[in-house]
Amino acid sequence: MEKAYRYRFYPTPEQESLLRRTLGCVRLVYNKALHERTQAWYERQERVGYPETSTMLTQWKREEDLDFLNEVSCVPLQQGLRHLQTAFTNFFAGRTKYPNFKKKHQGGSAEFTKSAFKLTDGQIYIAKCKDVLPIRWSRQIPKECEPSSITISLHPSGRWHISIRFDDQTIQPLPFNDNAVGIDLGITRLIATSNGDKVTNPKHFKKHRKRLKKAQKNLSRKQKGSKNREKARVKVAKIHNQISDDRKDFLHKLTTQLVRENQTIAIESLAVKNMVKNHQLALAISDSSWSELVRQLDYKCRWYGRKLVAIDQWFPSSKRCSHCGHIVDKMPLNIREWICPSCGCNHDRDLNASKNILAAGLAVSVWWSECKTRAE
Numbered sequence: 001m002e003k004a005y006r007y008r009f010y011p012t013p014e015q016e017s018l019l020r021r022t023l024g025c026v027r028l029v030y031n032k033a034l035h036e037r038t039q040a041w042y043e044r045q046e047r048v049g050y051p052e053t054s055t056m057l058t059q060w061k062r063e064e065d066l067d068f069l070n071e072v073s074c075v076p077l078q079q080g081l082r083h084l085q086t087a088f089t090n091f092f093a094g095r096t097k098y099p100n101f102k103k104k105h106q107g108g109s110a111e112f113t114k115s116a117f118k119l120t121d122g123q124i125y126i127a128k129c130k131d132v133l134p135i136r137w138s139r140q141i142p143k144e145c146e147p148s149s150i151t152i153s154l155h156p157s158g159r160w161h162i163s164i165r166f167d168d169q170t171i172q173p174l175p176f177n178d179n180a181v182g183i184d185l186g187i188t189r190l191i192a193t194s195n196g197d198k199v200t201n202p203k204h205f206k207k208h209r210k211r212l213k214k215a216q217k218n219l220s221r222k223q224k225g226s227k228n229r230e231k232a233r234v235k236v237a238k239i240h241n242q243i244s245d246d247r248k249d250f251l252h253k254l255t256t257q258l259v260r261e262n263q264t265i266a267i268e269s270l271a272v273k274n275m276v277k278n279h280q281l282a283l284a285i286s287d288s289s290w291s292e293l294v295r296q297l298d299y300k301c302r303w304y305g306r307k308l309v310a311i312d313q314w315f316p317s318s319k320r321c322s323h324c325g326h327i328v329d330k331m332p333l334n335i336r337e338w339i340c341p342s343c344g345c346n347h348d349r350d351l352n353a354s355k356n357i358l359a360a361g362l363a364v365s366v367w368w369s370e371c372k373t374r375a376e
Contacts, residue, residue: 001303004165009135011160018129022072023108023154026080029057029069031101033084050085057081073127075116083111105233109153117150124150124162135162142170156237173305180264182358184317184350185293187284191254192350194358199254204246205287212239247289255296259306265297266361268317269310309361321345322355 011019033053040046057077060066069077087099102108116127122140123132141147145166153161182194190201205212215236222229258265272291276282294310301308311317319331326342336349 001168001171002165003168003171004163005139005141006161006163007135007138009133009160009162011134012131015129015131015133016160018072019110019152019154019160021068022076022110022128022152024104025069025072026076026110027102027104027108028066029060029077030080030084032060033057033081034099034101037084037088050081053081053084054078071128073112073116075113075127076110079111079113105156107154107156109151111149111151113149114147117147119147124164126150126152133162141166142168144169155241157234157241158237159241171303174260176305177261177263179262180266180358180362181258181262182266182354182356182361183258183268184354184357185268185270185288185290186350187281187288189350190288190293192348192354194351194354196351198350201288202246202250203284203287204243204250205283207246208239208243212236212243215239248292251289251293251296255293255300258297259300259304262306264307264309264361264365265301266309266311266358266364267294267297268315268357269294269313271313307365309365311357311360311364315356315360317353317356317360318349320352320356321347322352322359323347 033056036053036056037048040048057069061069084099087096090096091098112126118125122137124135125132141164145168147164147166149165151163151165153163155161184192186192187201189198191199215232219229219232219236222232270290272285276285278285297308300306316327319328320326321328321340321343323345324340324343326340328338328341331338331349337347338349339346
């Protein structure tokens, strides 16, 4: 299983100068390659891929105006071109929008492969730098695992991080149990489970909204290009960073608990990109971070030998009675409790949906097992 550990590190002034120049060169090469690919298509109807941009990079290094590209490691520059190729691949596959140009105030990142870094005695050295990176090791990498690549990133707030990627062979499946749970995602309550539990949505963005609004107003009043504007920009970035950290911490604790306690987890597959087009609910849906919750459940279930079943997004989980199976015609969002007209059972909307999701998930799981058995 591939894993990545992320750490804070505090570079020396010399290291920070080198890293900032590296990030700047990666950003420049990425933007120039994106410009060349876009221009080649619109002007000459030519498709330019990674091999052509790699040749362009060699030519750029020979130009006097771009001679500084030789002062940094060539590996992050090549990796930047590969990331651009991946962005175009995702665009042509319809998964993302057209690639955007990178901006300086967004920070940036640089990826180093095995040829550009080394791990010696628990310390990491990168190319063009003799000193060890001062990393705050919050946890150690397993001794039998060898890093395949590292990514150094700079957050807009000024925080440096290093992400170390490796293949972890030490992951063991959790002990088997018979527990199964259905999960219904919501806004007021982040999740409602078929066991009758409800987890309130912390709404991390809403907690810091006033502070963020004040900081952004302060930023808008500063003169562009001034030092005070840069200070105000960092304050805004720090608030965004705090919101992101709080949200990720909460979601990791919640998903880890769900995976540890249950062998099978059933969840509905939602088209979040389409749902956020509703401007009245877009902020609340984005603050809930449903996609990140499902993503964490997905890879944690694969790590620890659990089963995650995603049912169809058009399955009428809220309109179906979990007791008799009757489906009502309409179920507006403002109705939180309802009585089944067929059997008279009183339902909580979220708990009823989670029970239906569990039933559908178990049915899909059994059907898939039978198909697999027949195929074998």
